[in-house]
Amino acid sequence: MTNQTLAELQKEAGIGGYGEEVDRDIPQIDMSDYFNRKEEITDALWDAATGIGFFQLTNHGIPQELIDEAFLLSAGFFDLPADTKAQYPLKPGTNAGWEYKAQVRPSTGTADQKESYQITLPRMKGLWPSGEELNGFKETMLAFERHNWALAMKVLDCFAERLDFGPGFFTEGHAPDTPEYQSTLRLIHYLGMEDAKPEDFKFWRAGAHTDFDCLTLLHQKAGQGGLQVCPGKDSKGRAILWTDVPPLGGVITCNIGDMLMRWSDDKLLSNLHRVRMPKPEEYLGPRYSIAYFAQANMDTMLAGPEGKYEPMTAHDYIQMRLGANFAKK
Numbered sequence: 001m002t003n004q005t006l007a008e009l010q011k012e013a014g015i016g017g018y019g020e021e022v023d024r025d026i027p028q029i030d031m032s033d034y035f036n037r038k039e040e041i042t043d044a045l046w047d048a049a050t051g052i053g054f055f056q057l058t059n060h061g062i063p064q065e066l067i068d069e070a071f072l073l074s075a076g077f078f079d080l081p082a083d084t085k086a087q088y089p090l091k092p093g094t095n096a097g098w099e100y101k102a103q104v105r106p107s108t109g110t111a112d113q114k115e116s117y118q119i120t121l122p123r124m125k126g127l128w129p130s131g132e133e134l135n136g137f138k139e140t141m142l143a144f145e146r147h148n149w150a151l152a153m154k155v156l157d158c159f160a161e162r163l164d165f166g167p168g169f170f171t172e173g174h175a176p177d178t179p180e181y182q183s184t185l186r187l188i189h190y191l192g193m194e195d196a197k198p199e200d201f202k203f204w205r206a207g208a209h210t211d212f213d214c215l216t217l218l219h220q221k222a223g224q225g226g227l228q229v230c231p232g233k234d235s236k237g238r239a240i241l242w243t244d245v246p247p248l249g250g251v252i253t254c255n256i257g258d259m260l261m262r263w264s265d266d267k268l269l270s271n272l273h274r275v276r277m278p279k280p281e282e283y284l285g286p287r288y289s290i291a292y293f294a295q296a297n298m299d300t301m302l303a304g305p306e307g308k309y310e311p312m313t314a315h316d317y318i319q320m321r322l323g324a325n326f327a328k329k
C-alpha cells in the first residue's frame, strides 16, 4: 500500500467514540431550472463541497412517486424470508447482492446493525428476486437507478467546470453502458430497536466512515433520523462535534466521497459521517434509507488537475477500500 492509502484508511481509525454534538447548517441547494441557473447552482455546490462536504438538493427532478415506490419495494425485499434473500448473496468485492450485518467499520470494529441489498448493474446476473417473490422490484429499481445516475451527473458536471476538467468529463468517467460501470444503488434496512436490550444500543447503525465513491445521493425517510456528519477533527485526529442531518421529505442528501476528494487534489471534501442509534425518546422502529454511490468506472483513471497524487484506476481504488470494510468469510 502507498502512504496515501494508509492515510485514507487511518482516517477512520480512532473515531468510533460518541463525541459531542452541535447544530450546524446543512446547505440546501435548489436544482430547479438547472441549465439556466447552472452558474448559481455551481457556486452553491462548490461552497458546500469545499466546506461541510454535505448538502441537500431540493427540486432535484426525481419524481417523489418513484422514490416512494423504491422505498416500498425496498421494505418488501427486506420482508422476504431470510432463506429467500440468501439466494441473492453479496459476493465480497462486487457491491452486488444481499448482506446481513456483514459490514464491519474500521472505526468501530463491530458490525453495522443493518442489512443491505446492493445493485451494481453489470454484476446482477442471478441476483434479482423473481417476480413471484417481489413483483415490480427489478423494473422500479432499474428506473430509480438511472434517475439517480442522471442527477449525480448533473451535480458532478458543476464540479467538472470548476476543476477545469471540461463539460461531460465525469459523465464519461461514469458511463453506464459498459461492463466497467461500478456505481451502486444500495437499499439499507437498519434493524428496529423496539425490543432491543440496553447493551444493544452501544453498537452503531452505521459506524463512522467516509464514503469511497465520488458522490453519494442519499434518500432518507422523514421521521427516520440518525445520520450525523463531522466536518472536523481535533489535533489528535479524533472526531469532534457531530451534527444531525435532518431527514427531510422531498430533499436528497448528498456528500462527497474519497474518490472525488483524491480526484480533485483534495479541494472537495469527503467528511466523516455515521448513523447513530435512536435516543430513548425517539422513534425506535426500523430505519430505511437508499444510497446511490456514483463511483467512476473501473477503467477510469483518477488523475487530479494539479497531479497531487499518483494516478490510479477507479477499480484499484475501490478494491483497496472494500478490502478494509467487509469481514472476511
Ligand SMILES: O=C(O)CCC(=O)C(=O)O
Pocket: 188, 206, 211, 218, 220, 227, 273, 274, 275, 289, 290, 291
Ligand atoms: O443510511 C444513512 O443515512 C447513511 C448511510 C451511509 O452513510 C452509507 O451507507 O455510506
Ligand SMILES: [Fe+2]
Pocket: 209, 210, 211, 273
Ligand atoms: Fe456513508
